[in-house]
Amino acid sequence: MNLIVFTRHSKFKMSMFRQIRQISCWSCGKDIKTLVSNLFCSHCQVLQEPDKNSNYFKIMGVRETYDLDENELAKKYKDLQKYLHPDKFANKNKQELEVSEKYSSLVNEAYKTLLEPMARGIYMLRLRGKEISENTEVDQEFLIKIMEKNEEVENAETEAEIMELNEEIKNMIKTLQKQLSIAFFDGDLKKVMKLLSVMKYYTSIDNQIQSAIRNKGIIR
Numbered sequence: 760m761n762l763i764v765f766t767r768h769s770k771f772k773m774s775m776f777r778q779i780r781q782i783s784c785w786s787c788g789k790d791i792k793t794l795v796s797n798l799f800c801s802h803c804q805v806l807q808e809p810d811k812n813s814n815y816f817k818i819m820g821v822r823e824t825y826d827l828d829e830n831e832l833a834k835k836y837k838d839l840q841k842y843l844h845p846d847k848f849a850n851k852n853k854q855e856l857e858v859s860e861k862y863s864s865l866v867n868e869a870y871k872t873l874l875e876p877m878a879r880g881i882y883m884l885r886l887r888g889k890e891i892s893e894n895t896e897v898d899q900e901f902l903i904k905i906m907e908k909n910e911e912v913e914n915a916e917t918e919a920e921i922m923e924l925n926e927e928i929k930n931m932i933k934t935l936q937k938q939l940s941i942a943f944f945d946g947d948l949k950k951v952m953k954l955l956s957v958m959k960y961y962t963s964i965d966n967q968i969q970s971a972i973r974n975k976g977i978i979r
């Protein structure tokens with residue numbers, strides 16, 4: 760490697776190197792330099808095991824940020840499952856079929872986690888070695904507000920009432936998402952924990968509203 764070029768572009772080069780892992784294929788035993796997004800051995804085309812040192816963002820091939828593009832995530836998910844779906848391996852040997860089952864369920868889990876704003880936040884916090892606990896403090900005033908909102912949802916009867924609450928809570932969650940995105944960007948984990956604790960309450964109200972929408976047979 761040209762050392763001068765390497766030094767000049769070292770930051771870029773290093774980020775490329777990090778993507779490459781030197782592994783041996785479990786099936787043919789040959790060394791393969793595989794890009795993370797490449798799923799198959801370059802020699803025998805057998806599906807490889809998911810990288811143990813990876814995380815959900817890398818598995819899905821999306822940028823590691825709270826503020827992710829949900830459409831891009833959905834597209835990556837579809838692309839990956841096109842290659843990984845166990846049905847595609849029904850005629851292959853048993854071991855490769857098992858790898859595809861393992862990989863495919865990992866991709867399902869990664870997709871579900873990253874798609875959902877609350878789960879995504881908790882996951883990103885965990886990657887940074889932190890958890891939100893039951894006793895992460897939220898103030899009394901906030902809890903009263905949440906209790907009142909819960910009651911409003913329980914008492915909502917007409918479609919208009921339910922849909923108005925739906926919009927209000929959805930907007931609240933969107934605002935929290937924006938704040939979370941900034942807090943993650945700033946590396947302010949205390950703020951992240953506080954915001955996730957608040958989001959937890961709104962997510963539970965949102966679930967309640969979604970089941971009310973289903974129960975009333977409201978078509979959107």
Ligand SMILES: [Zn+2]
Pocket residue numbers: 784785786787788789800801802803804805
């Ligand atoms: Zn191979």
